[in-house]
Amino acid sequence: CEQAMEAGGATAGVGAEKNSWPEVVGLSSEEAKKKIIQHKPDASVxxxxxxxxxxxxxxxxxxxxxxxxxxxxxxxxxxx
Incomplete structure (x- = not known):
């Protein structure tokens, strides 16, 4: 199961929950919050x-x- 990890650190597969957002580096905090909430609506950012x-x-x-x-x-x- 060594191939179960993606570059972002999330486990690959159907229904896998994202646990990091490297794509928001360099964005404003508001833009980053929007992207995070899209993937994890219940997150406290x-x-x-x-x-x-x-x-x-x-x-x-x-x-x-x-x-x-x-x-x-x-x-x-x-x-x-």
């Missing part, structure tokens, strides 16, 4: 400055979007 400290707890309902001072996404948001 948190926009966070890139240099912020965040808790290390894992929350399957949360997606953190790290942005720079220009409100551009700096790294791929992911569930957690």
């Amino acid at each position: 948190h926009v966070v400055p890139a240099d912020s400290f965040v808790t290390m707890d894992y929350n399957t309902g949360r997606v953190r979007v790290f942005v720079d001072s220009n409100d551009k996404v700096t790294k791929a948001p992911r569930i957690g």
Whole structure:
């Protein structure tokens, strides 16, 4: 089952849930939030400055979007 992983980190297959959004890097936080909500409507999307400290707890309902001072996404948001 080594081929079950896609480049984005989501398990391949029918009904697989997306767990990261590398395609939104460079977009504004609002554009990124829209794309994330399209794939995970129940997500709690948190926009966070890139240099912020965040808790290390894992929350399957949360997606953190790290942005720079220009409100551009700096790294791929992911569930957690």
